[in-house]
Amino acid sequence: MSLALPPDHILPQPRALLGRVAELPLELGDTLQDVTLRGFAYGPPLGSAPVFVLAGGITADALPLGDGRRPGWWQALEATGLLQLDRHTVLAPGTLGNVSDWPALCALDRTDAVDLPRLTPFDLAAATEAWLMQIGCPQGVTWIGASVGGLVGLALALQRPDRISRLITISAGHQPDGWGTGVRHLQRELVRDALRAPWPDALQRHAGVATAMKRARQLGLLSYRGRDELSARFGRLTPTSAVPPIASYLEHNGEKFANHFSPQRFLLLSEAIDRFYIADPAALPAALAPLRCRVTVVGVPADLLFPLALQQELNDALEAAGVATQLLVLRSHFGHDAFLADQVALAELLLEHGILLED
Amino acid sequence: MSLALPPDHILPQPRALLGRVAELPLELGDTLQDVTLRGFAYGPPLGSAPVFVLAGGITADALPLGDGRRPGWWQALEATGLLQLDRHTVLAPGTLGNVSDWPALCALDRTDAVDLPRLTPFDLAAATEAWLMQIGCPQGVTWIGASVGGLVGLALALQRPDRISRLITISAGHQPDGWGTGVRHLQRELVRDALRAPWPDALQRHAGVATAMKRARQLGLLSYRGRDELSARFGRLTPTSAVPPIASYLEHNGEKFANHFSPQRFLLLSEAIDRFYIADPAALPAALAPLRCRVTVVGVPADLLFPLALQQELNDALEAAGVATQLLVLRSHFGHDAFLADQVALAELLLEHGILLED
Numbered sequence A, B: 001m002s003l004a005l006p007p008d009h010i011l012p013q014p015r016a017l018l019g020r021v022a023e024l025p026l027e028l029g030d031t032l033q034d035v036t037l038r039g040f041a042y043g044p045p046l047g048s049a050p051v052f053v054l055a056g057g058i059t060a061d062a063l064p065l066g067d068g069r070r071p072g073w074w075q076a077l078e079a080t081g082l083l084q085l086d087r088h089t090v091l092a093p094g095t096l097g098n099v100s101d102w103p104a105l106c107a108l109d110r111t112d113a114v115d116l117p118r119l120t121p122f123d124l125a126a127a128t129e130a131w132l133m134q135i136g137c138p139q140g141v142t143w144i145g146a147s148v149g150g151l152v153g154l155a156l157a158l159q160r161p162d163r164i165s166r167l168i169t170i171s172a173g174h175q176p177d178g179w180g181t182g183v184r185h186l187q188r189e190l191v192r193d194a195l196r197a198p199w200p201d202a203l204q205r206h207a208g209v210a211t212a213m214k215r216a217r218q219l220g221l222l223s224y225r226g227r228d229e230l231s232a233r234f235g236r237l238t239p240t241s242a243v244p245p246i247a248s249y250l251e252h253n254g255e256k257f258a259n260h261f262s263p264q265r266f267l268l269l270s271e272a273i274d275r276f277y278i279a280d281p282a283a284l285p286a287a288l289a290p291l292r293c294r295v296t297v298v299g300v301p302a303d304l305l306f307p308l309a310l311q312q313e314l315n316d317a318l319e320a321a322g323v324a325t326q327l328l329v330l331r332s333h334f335g336h337d338a339f340l341a342d343q344v345a346l347a348e349l350l351l352e353h354g355i356l357l358e359d
Helices: A103-108 A119-134 A149-157 A178-196 A200-222 A227-233 A246-260 A263-274 A282-289 A307-322 A334-339 A343-352 B105-108 B120-136 B148-159 B178-196 B202-224 B227-233 B245-259 B263-273 B282-288 B308-320 B335-341 B344-351
Strands: A019-025 A031-039 A039-042 A053-057 A089-093 A141-146 A165-171 A294-299 A325-329 B019-025 B031-037 B038-044 B051-055 B091-092 B141-146 B164-170 B294-299 B325-329
Touching: A019 A119, A031 A089, A031 A103, A039 A307, A039 B031, A053 A149, A089 A119, A089 B038, A103 A263, A119 A149, A119 B245, A141 A149, A141 B105, A149 A165, A149 A263, A165 B227, A165 B282, A178 A200, A178 A307, A178 B245, A200 A246, A200 B178, A246 B178, A294 A307, A294 A343, A334 A343, B019 B120, B031 B105, B031 B120, B031 B245, B051 B148, B051 B344, B091 B120, B105 B263, B120 B148, B120 B263, B141 B148, B141 B308, B148 B164, B178 B202, B178 B263, B202 B245, B202 B263, B202 B335, B227 B335, B263 B282, B282 B308, B294 B308, B294 B344, B308 B325, B308 B344, B335 B344
Parallel strands: A053 A089, A053 A141, A141 A165, A165 A294, A294 A325, B051 B091, B051 B141, B141 B164, B164 B294, B294 B325
Antiparallel strands: A019 A031, A039 A089, B019 B031, B038 B091
């Protein structure tokens, strides 16, 4: 993270806001029972100020602006003054299948199950909509979503066109591409292999699954980060070393992830990305025509996972649909992770283009 | 492979040519004992025609123009008339650590060892040089090398500048980059994890290692193939399918590889790529100045593993070194594997530029 907060910066206090859905029917036919919807709010009470929703990656918590003591994963959006918590209410819905969950999923966390309900970003959007209604936010919001958070914003704007008055989608798109789907499929296979393997005992099973989660995360990191960044940060494999310098970066970040994230939740949400489908390319403009929001599509040329070409396709389809849209290019060597690793530059790009000004 | 041979095409007959080295000292300090050098020749006897050497990837056999009954992995270079076997002698040296091996490596194939000698492309070049001398080819050759075969050609031209009169290096470069090194490191970690894991018995160990080799190969495929190719060939994950369409492609190719390739040989040669080092960028022109050959650098814009930028860097450094060089761009959506999957286009590009004409 390139974010350095001034020492006198006062972090905002989040307020936990809960919701509950007794039955949540899913796009592909399953039904979730007894879903607890979690999320947080920052700034003025709901109903007293314009509302901004922040949504990030599948493994993100729902504290993008921190917990009041430590900064969050999108702190720069507030620290740069893009969001102003004296006059903007900021909401962070917990992703369904990660932060927002249900008893059957919690039970799965303790098993080796690989057969899971089929979630899509439309389901994540429906859960967010239920949460927004239950916490008392019926009005149109500005949605700032990166990665799966961008997919969910687009899904929600299609499900309920008056819900989102302004949509900013970053490093997302209208679909994943073949390479990204292949990479995520392989990540899932690594985890499934370990869940299914004939480990001699429970302890070794636990260690084996953790190793697989670590490797899956490492493959993720190689798709999240920019290749020029990796070349610049990590030198070559020297004659005296057994592993290349990138190994310790991959090891550290892989371990951290494996120690705190559930294999089942990872499988569920990784697959949800690959199940995002609006329409085939030719039918896409017609499918997007119901949108009532203005859209800003942000793409990063070094993004390997949701490449700039996908952002251009989305922007073109929106234009063809008659939606007010613009494509902004964030020139960052951090690749897909630029929305985190270069978040000051992202905030400045949005500020520079006056994206969040009321009008 | 996009190669369709005419039905009356007569495949050339290869001739096996063996060599042996009692002691092969390696660049990084180890010494190999009793190395058997294997390779094949096609066309006129050595000494009666100009000699062309073909060298490909780390897992390739030494039969690029086939075994006389089935076509080989680079058949188009002959089928298109780029190489003419009535007046060109074609040699295919077996890669050290794969086709050319030594008793201690064969013994390792039956173990779970992960500690292996450290090979570099300079060692592969030294083994090739020994083979060329022993089979009676002391003269300068035209080297056509793709992927690691390109690295080895460059290494050999530096070791013995009069050995190579013309060097064509395809999808290779003067070094791997950080992303490629990260991908290969992760491939090796997947295999090492399985070699070290506490499997309950030998049968399950065998299956576990084969699964790891399959996953490593699948990660390789995602770096070998072009992303537009993958998007075009494989559709999206449909609501009714459990895995995306790319899964069966990855499964088929991964299994095939896991069933015939030794984990130790894979670790050895994958690492050899990451151990390729000529000089730091500033010192590279001086390090390349001893070259006496003309060079053609071929790059593919869609190559994810040895990207076009690396080919441009090599070409620039060669120019700065005063070496006669040219950069040719092969526009293929097949990525790194274009030298195989688009080999007719490669042959036509070389024909069009008169690369192999005597002068």
